[in-house]
Amino acid sequence: MLRSSIFVAGAIVAALVVLVSGAAAGPAAPPAFPVTITTAAGKVTIQKRPVRIISLSPTATESLFAIGAGPQVVAVDDQSDYPKNAPRTTLSGFTPNVEAIAAYRPDLVVASYDPKGLVSALGRLGIPVVLHGAASTFKGAYQQLRQLGMVTGHEPGAKRVIAGMKEKIGEIVKTSRSRANGLSVYHEVSPDFYSASTKSFVGKVYAALGLENIADAADSAGTGFPQLSAEYIVSASPDLIVLADTVCCGQKPSTVASRPGWDRISAVRTGSIVRIHDSIASRWGPRLVSFFRAMSSALARL
Amino acid sequence: MNATAAKVVSPAAAVRPRGIAPVWAAAAVAFLLGSIVIGVAVGPIDLGFGGIATSLAERLRIPGISSSLSATEESILWEIRMPRIVLAALVGGMLSLAGATYQGVFRNPLVDPYLLGVAAGAGLGATLAIAYLPDGLRGQQALPAAAFVGGAVAVFLTYSVGRSANRGRDTTTLVLAGVTVASFFTALQTFVQQQNADTLQQVYTWILGSIPSSGWSDVVLVLPYVAVATVVILVYRRVVDVLSLGDDEAASLGVDVRRVRLTLVVAATVGTAAAVAVCGLIGFVGIIVPHAIRMLAGVGYRALLPLSVIVGAGFLVLADVIARTALAPAEIPLGIVTAFFGAPFFALVLRTSRGSA
Numbered sequence: 303m304l305r306s307s308i309f310v311a312g313a314i315v316a317a318l319v320v321l322v323s324g325a326a327a328g329p330a331a332p333p334a335f336p337v338t339i340t341t342a343a344g345k346v347t348i349q350k351r352p353v354r355i356i357s358l359s360p361t362a363t364e365s366l367f368a369i370g371a372g373p374q375v376v377a378v379d380d381q382s383d384y385p386k387n388a389p390r391t392t393l394s395g396f397t398p399n400v401e402a403i404a405a406y407r408p409d410l411v412v413a414s415y416d417p418k419g420l421v422s423a424l425g426r427l428g429i430p431v432v433l434h435g436a437a438s439t440f441k442g443a444y445q446q447l448r449q450l451g452m453v454t455g456h457e458p459g460a461k462r463v464i465a466g467m468k469e470k471i472g473e474i475v476k477t478s479r480s481r482a483n484g485l486s487v488y489h490e491v492s493p494d495f496y497s498a499s500t501k502s503f504v505g506k507v508y509a510a511l512g513l514e515n516i517a518d519a520a521d522s523a524g525t526g527f528p529q530l531s532a533e534y535i536v537s538a539s540p541d542l543i544v545l546a547d548t549v550c551c552g553q554k555p556s557t558v559a560s561r562p563g564w565d566r567i568s569a570v571r572t573g574s575i576v577r578i579h580d581s582i583a584s585r586w587g588p589r590l591v592s593f594f595r596a597m598s599s600a601l602a603r604l
Numbered sequence: 605m606n607a608t609a610a611k612v613v614s615p616a617a618a619v620r621p622r623g624i625a626p627v628w629a630a631a632a633v634a635f636l637l638g639s640i641v642i643g644v645a646v647g648p649i650d651l652g653f654g655g656i657a658t659s660l661a662e663r664l665r666i667p668g669i670s671s672s673l674s675a676t677e678e679s680i681l682w683e684i685r686m687p688r689i690v691l692a693a694l695v696g697g698m699l700s701l702a703g704a705t706y707q708g709v710f711r712n713p714l715v716d717p718y719l720l721g722v723a724a725g726a727g728l729g730a731t732l733a734i735a736y737l738p739d740g741l742r743g744q745q746a747l748p749a750a751a752f753v754g755g756a757v758a759v760f761l762t763y764s765v766g767r768s769a770n771r772g773r774d775t776t777t778l779v780l781a782g783v784t785v786a787s788f789f790t791a792l793q794t795f796v797q798q799q800n801a802d803t804l805q806q807v808y809t810w811i812l813g814s815i816p817s818s819g820w821s822d823v824v825l826v827l828p829y830v831a832v833a834t835v836v837i838l839v840y841r842r843v844v845d846v847l848s849l850g851d852d853e854a855a856s857l858g859v860d861v862r863r864v865r866l867t868l869v870v871a872a873t874v875g876t877a878a879a880v881a882v883c884g885l886i887g888f889v890g891i892i893v894p895h896a897i898r899m900l901a902g903v904g905y906r907a908l909l910p911l912s913v914i915v916g917a918g919f920l921v922l923a924d925v926i927a928r929t930a931l932a933p934a935e936i937p938l939g940i941v942t943a944f945f946g947a948p949f950f951a952l953v954l955r956t957s958r959g960s961a
Contacts, residue, residue: 397798494809520934531648532817533680534933551806562819563679
C-alpha cells in the first residue's frame with residue numbers, strides 16, 4: 303500500500319517534471335523526427351534531423367537560410383547566388399551529377415527539378431529528396447517554406463518567416479491597391495517579349511496588387527509565359543513596365559525607350575519602368591517581399 | 605523522295621538551261637506582292653485596310669489625303685510591321701537563294717544553306733556572346749556580330765579541312781568536312797549553354813529562329829550583305845548550270861571550277877551568316893523553296909536562282925504573318941511555322957509533280 307502510494311507519487315512527480323520541462327522548452331523543443339511530408343513527387347520521410355543538406359534549388363537555398371537551417375546546409379548549386387554566405391558549389395540543378403552530389407554525403411537533398419531520374423537515383427543511395435517545383439501560387443510557396451521547416455527541424459522559424467511575409471505583403475497590398483486601380487502592367491522576361499501572365503507566380507504579384515496584366519490576353523495556352531508581339535505591347539500601352547531581364551540581357555529603361563514605336567507606350571512616357579533583379583522575379587521564396595516593395599514604390603511614384 | 609529530287613537536279617535531265625518564262629516570273633512576282641499586301645494588312649493589331657491605305661498615301665505624298673491612323677497605329681505600321689516584313693523578305697530570299705546555290709554547286713539536292721557549318725558556328729558565336737559578354741555589350745548590338753563571325757569561322761574551317769584532304773576538288777569531301785565542323789561547333793555550343801544555365805532561355809529562343817520586331821536597324825544591318833551576296837550569285841547564275849554538270853564537264857567548258865565555286869560559296873555563306881545572325885535558325889526555307897520552284901516550273905539554275913529570291917521572300921513573309929497572328933497577341937516561333945506549313949506544302953508539290961518531273 304505504502305509502496306504503491308510512493309510509486310504513484312513518483313509517477314506524478316515524474317509526469318510533472320516532463321510537463322514542466324516541456325512547457326519551459328516551449329517552441330524550442332526538439333521536433334519529432336521522423337517527419338513525413340507530401341510533395342508533388344510523393345511522400346518523403348526524414349528519419350532524423352538532417353545536418354548535411356544540399357540545395358539544388360536557388361529558391362530553396364534562400365528559404366533554408368531564411369528559416370534558420372543555413373548552418374545545416376553543406377552545399378548549394380551553381381545558381382544559388384543568394385544569400386551570399388551560402389556554400390555555393392559547381393553542382394548543377396539542371397544537369398545534376400548524382401555521384402558528385404553523393405560525394406558530399408548529404409542526408410537531405412532539396413531540388414526544384416527532377417532531370418533524368420535524379421530523385422530515384424538518390425533514393426537508391428538512401429538519400430531523401432524533397433522536390434519543390436516552381437510554385438504557381440503564394441499558398442504553394444508558403445506550403446514549401448513550411449515543409450522545409452518541418453524536414454529541417456525549423457518549423458517555428460518557417461512559421462515566423464511565413465507570418466512576416468504575409469504581414470508585410472498584406473500591408474503593401476492594402477496601401478498600393480488603390481493606386482494600382484485600373485492600371486496595366488507588362489512584365490518582361492526576355493527582350494524578345496516573353497512575358498508572365500496571371501497563371502505564373504510573378505503574375506500573382508500583379509494580380510494581388512490589382513494591376514491588369516497585358517500578357518493575360520496572350521496566354522490562351524495557359525503556360526504562364528507567352529511571347530507577346532511587339533505590335534500588341536505598343537497598342538496595349540501598359541502604364542507600368544517591369545524589367546526582369548536586366549541581368550540576363552542587359553535591358554534598362556533607355557534600351558526599352560529606344561525600341562521602335564515604344565516611345566508611344568504610357569509607361570515609357572511617364573518613366574514608369576521598374577527594374578527587378580532577374581532572380582527575385584524568377585524565384586518563389588522569402589524575397590517575394592522585396593518584389594512587392596519594388597512594385598509599391600513604383601506605384602507610389604506614378 | 606530522294607530518287608525524285610535527285611532526278612530533277614541531276615545534270616540537266618529534262619531541263620535545258622533557259623531564261624525565266626514570263627508566266628513563271630509573273631507568278632513569282634505576284635506571289636511576293638500578294639504576300640507583302642497580306643503582311644501589311646494583317647497583324648495582331650487590326651489597323652483597318654482604309655487606315656493603312658491613307659497612311660501609305662500620305663507617305664507617298666499623294667495630295668489631299670492624310671492618314672486616318674492614330675500616332676500609335678502609325679508607329680505600329682511603320683516602325684514595327686513594315687521593317688519586319690522587309691526583314692522577312694530579305695532573309696527568306698537570301699536563305700532560299702543560298703540553298704539553291706549550294707544545291708547546284710555541290711550537286712546535291714538535300715543540301716541546305718547551313719551545310720558548311722554556318723548555323724553551328726553562328727550558334728556558338730551567339731551563345732558565347734549571350735553567356736560571356738558584359739552587360740553593356742550584350743544583346744542587340746553584339747549578338748549579330750558574334751554570330752556572323754562564328755558562322756564565317758566555321759565555314760572557313762570547313763573549307764580548310766576539306767581542301768587539306770582533297771585539294772578542294774571533291775565536293776563530297778567538303779560536305780563531310782562541313783558535317784564534321786558543324787558537329788564540333790554544336791558540341792561546343794551545347795557545352796557553353798549548359799555551363800550558363802541562367803541564359804538558357806535566351807539561347808534557346810535564338811536557336812528557334814524568328815524575325816525580330818527590332819525596327820529598321822536590323823534591316824540596315826542585313827541589307828548590305830544580302831544585297832552583295834544576291835548580286836554576286838545572280839551574276840554567276842549561268843555558271844551554276846555548268847557546274848551542276850560536274851567538275852570535269854565544267855572545266856572542259858572553260859570554267860575555272862575552283863575559283864567560281866569558292867566565289868559562290870563565299871557569297872552564299874556571307875548572306876546566310878548575316879540572315880542567321882539577326883534571325884537565328886530558320887529551317888526548311890532553303891530546301892523547299894528551290895525544290896518547289898524546280899518541280900513546278902522545271903527550270904535550270906539560270907532561272908531558278910532569281911525565282912528562288914522572289915518566292916523565298918514571299919514564303920517567309922507569309923510564314924511570318926502566321927507566326928505573329930495565328931495565336932495573336934502571342935507569337936509562335938517562325939522555325940516551327942516554316943516546317944509545319946512548309947512540309948505539307950512540299951508533300952503536295954511532290955505528289956502533283958510526280959508525273960511531270
